[in-house]
Structures are given as structure tokens and as C-alpha cells.
Amino acid sequence: MRVIDSHTAGEPTRTIVEGGPYLDSGLGAGTLAERAARFEAGDGWVRSALLTEPRGFDAMVGALLCPPDDPACETGVIFFNPVGKIGMCGHGTIGVAATLAFLGRIAPGTHRFETPVGIVSVDLRDANTAAVENVESYRTQAGVTVEAEGLGRVTGDVAWGGNWFFLCQEAPLPLAMENIPALTEAAARVRIALAQAGIAGDDGSEIDHIEFFGPPVSADAGSRNFTLCPGGAYDRSPCGTGTSAKLACLAADGALAPGALWVQESIIGSTYRAHYRPGARGGIVPTIEGQAFVVGETRLHFAPDDPYRAGIGSPFLVGGGGGR
Numbered sequence: 155m156r157v158i159d160s161h162t163a164g165e166p167t168r169t170i171v172e173g174g175p176y177l178d179s180g181l182g183a184g185t186l187a188e189r190a191a192r193f194e195a196g197d198g199w200v201r202s203a204l205l206t207e208p209r210g211f212d213a214m215v216g217a218l219l220c221p222p223d224d225p226a227c228e229t230g231v232i233f234f235n236p237v238g239k240i241g242m243c244g245h246g247t248i249g250v251a252a253t254l255a256f257l258g259r260i261a262p263g264t265h266r267f268e269t270p271v272g273i274v275s276v277d278l279r280d281a282n283t284a285a286v287e288n289v290e291s292y293r294t295q296a297g298v299t300v301e302a303e304g305l306g307r308v309t310g311d312v313a314w315g316g317n318w319f320f321l322c323q324e325a326p327l328p329l330a331m332e333n334i335p336a337l338t339e340a341a342a343r344v345r346i347a348l349a350q351a352g353i354a355g356d357d358g359s360e361i362d363h364i365e366f367f368g369p370p371v372s373a374d375a376g377s378r379n380f381t382l383c384p385g386g387a388y389d390r391s392p393c394g395t396g397t398s399a400k401l402a403c404l405a406a407d408g409a410l411a412p413g414a415l416w417v418q419e420s421i422i423g424s425t426y427r428a429h430y431r432p433g434a435r436g437g438i439v440p441t442i443e444g445q446a447f448v449v450g451e452t453r454l455h456f457a458p459d460d461p462y463r464a465g466i467g468s469p470f471l472v473g474g475g476g477g478r
């Protein structure tokens with residue numbers, strides 16, 4: 155399998171550019187959402203083999219390029235992390251755009267990418283800079299309080315930005331890099347508390363991304379965030395879908411006007427520039443601009459006698475594609 159690695163505002167993306175035939179599910183026909191569900195159910199070894207040790211690490215997000223349903227789109231893309239598929243991924247979209255530019259497959263201009271949750275528009279400004287117009291984003295619940303173990307009462311909003319988020323205005327401790335392990339633990343407890351309280355997104359979807367907000371360091375940023383992604387890794391970037399969810403909350407509160415600039419700072423200090431326009435279904439359509447850089451091109455090998463070919467601790471070690 156050939157992959158190209160990039161990072162967007164510090165957050166890694168590993169794009170599969172050759173080797174699709176190694177997928178056990180074969181993905182088959184159907185909508186991109188159906189193919190993504192098949193990938194999630196049948197290709198678990200791909201997630202662990204690509205995104206965990208010894209080939210990767212758990213903050214990596216994978217991007218599987220596939221034919222789009224809509225021929226007007228440049229590509230379809232299924233994003234995934236070590237624990238499953240991700241609906242949309244803002245940093246990953248910018249990473250895929252920089253990767254396709256690196257490969258000479260796209261030039262500066264506007265391109266449409268299809269994701270399992272909808273089509274996004276990517277304005278590639280130069281080899282590294284892209285603005286992504288995301289799927290329509292909206293808040294579903296404001297001021298929800300849960301009791302989280304060791305934290306007490308935690309209040310936040312539930313919003314969709316291409317994934318489901320719980321956004322807490324008050325962080326349990328300062329958003330500083332030395333607090334990342336404690337913030338990760340706290341966010342995981344909030345996620346458990348939400349599930350236990352039965353608080354979910356539309357159609358009972360799990361709220362699998364937790365965001366804490368605090369004051370920014372950079373003078374032009376509106377806030378700093380810490381985002382826990384599904385599984386145990388935090389987002390090094392300001393999280394594209396999380397920033398979309400944040401804009402939806404700001405818009406719902408009347409705190410940010412359409413077209414006004416919002417700069418979101420991440421826990422490592424990287425930033426996205428964002429704004430929104432009103433959406434057709436009562437939400438907002440956010441645009442997130444950031445930079446990605448290609449950091450490596452790798453051909454991955456899966457020796458049949460390598461006991462860790464599907465990743466250390468992978469449940470997908472034998473049988474299926476894990477044996478390839």
C-alpha cells in the first residue's frame with residue numbers, strides 16, 4: 155500500500171494513494187455512506203495496520219480515496235481513525251487537497267470532494283493552503299448539563315459540524331500543552347457521562363468528539379480549543395468539524411455575524427480562519443481555511459509472518475486482510 159503523509163496545523167493525515175485492492179470488503183457498489191459503513195465493518199485491520207504502531211500512531215487520520223457517487227466531484231473520500239470511520243474531517247480534507255496537489259492531480263482552484271456525510275467544496279489557494287466549505291452545521295441542544303466522574307457538573311452545547319460535538323465553554327483546567335494528558339482524561343469522562351445520560355446527536359448518534367474552550371494566546375484568535383477525537387487521541391489542529399460546530403453555536407447565540415472572521419486556535423497554538431453563510435436548512439455553512447504540508451511518501455509492507463502486521467494489540471491479527 156502506498157500512502158502520503160501530511161499534517162494540517164499539526165494534525166496528521168495518511169492518504170492511501172495505491173493499494174485499494176487490498177481492502178477485504180472491496181467496498182462494492184452503493185452510496186459513499188454505504189461504502190464507508192462496509193469499510194468500517196470489514197476492514198478494521200486497515201485502520202489498525204495504518205494508524206497504530208509500528209507504522210503509525212493513534213492521532214493519525216486515514217483517508218481512503220474512492221470514486222465519488224457524483225461525477226462532478228474530484229474524488230470521494232472516507233476518513234477513518236484507529237477506532238472507526240469519521241463522517242467528515244476538516245483537517246483531513248485540507249491534507250487530502252495538499253496531497254492531491256503534491257501528486258499533480260489538482261491545481262489551485264475550486265474542487266468538490268464527496269464524503270459520506272455530504273459534498274464539500276475545496277478552494278485550493280496554493281500547494282499548501284485550502285479553504286473548505288463544509289456541510290451544513292447546526293446546534294441541536296444548548297446548555298446541557300451532565301455529571302461527569304471526578305469533574306462534577308459539566309455544561310455544554312450539542313452541535314453537528316460533520317461529526318457530533320459536545321462543546322464546553324469552561325475547560326476543567328487551563329488549555330496548556332502540559333495539561334494534555336489531564337484534558338484527555340477529563341474529556342473522556344465527559345463523553346462517558348453523555349452516553350450514560352442518553353444525550354446524543356440526531357437519530358441517537360453517539361457524541362464522540364468533546365471540545366473544551368478557553369482564552370486564546372494569539373491576539374487575533376477568538377478562542378483556544380482542545381478536542382478529544384473518537385478513541386483516545388486529541389486533535390493537534392483546531393479541528394475543522396469542531397470549528398464548524400463552534401461557528402454553529404456562535405451563530406445560534408447571535409455572537410458571530412455571517413461573513414465575520416473567526417480565528418480558532420488549537421491546543422498547540424495552530425490556527426484556522428473561519429466564517430459562515432446561512433444554510434438552506436436553518437443551520438450555517440462554514441468555511442475553514444488552513445494549511446497542510448506533505449511530510450512523507452511511504453510504501454507500507456505487510457509480511458505474512460510479521461506478528462504485528464496489523465498493528466500492536468490489533469484484534470485483526472489473523473485471517474482477513476490482516477494476513478496479507
Ligand code: PYC
Nearest residue numbers: 243244245393394395
Ligand atoms: O479536522 O474535522 C477535523 C477532525 C476531526 C477529527 C480529527 N480532525
